[in-house]
Amino acid sequence: MKTIISTENAPSAIGTYSQAVKVNNTVYLSGQIPLDPQSMEVIGDTFEAQTHQVFKNLCAVCEAAGGEINDMVKVNIFMTDLANFATVNEIMSQYFSEPYPARAAIGVSQLPKGVDIEIDGIMELPNVS
Numbered sequence: 001m002k003t004i005i006s007t008e009n010a011p012s013a014i015g016t017y018s019q020a021v022k023v024n025n026t027v028y029l030s031g032q033i034p035l036d037p038q039s040m041e042v043i044g045d046t047f048e049a050q051t052h053q054v055f056k057n058l059c060a061v062c063e064a065a066g067g068e069i070n071d072m073v074k075v076n077i078f079m080t081d082l083a084n085f086a087t088v089n090e091i092m093s094q095y096f097s098e099p100y101p102a103r104a105a106i107g108v109s110q111l112p113k114g115v116d117i118e119i120d121g122i123m124e125l126p127n128v129s
Contacts, residue, residue: 007064010057011035019061027065031120032057047084055095067125075103075121082107
């Protein structure tokens, strides 16, 4: 049985997808880009600002699903410039604690709305008895 996860604290879907889908204790998070949840406008003129907004959006979806960002077990990071790899590592360390999730960092030619970064992932919720 799947449950659709939705929160006003993260940007609403701008296409035919859900913010996240929960199946049992696993949550599949759709890609987040640096959109402000209220205005749906891109936040940040710098890669750093955009990256922080993406992580804030991911945190909101994780919380709506009943978990937290540290429950993510797999993260996929899409960047238009892989020269920003070290910056992503620095910012990611501000949101995650060890043990870190598995991760892929992928260079792409472009992302929705002309942003520089998009992140999606998979979260495993702790068993609650």
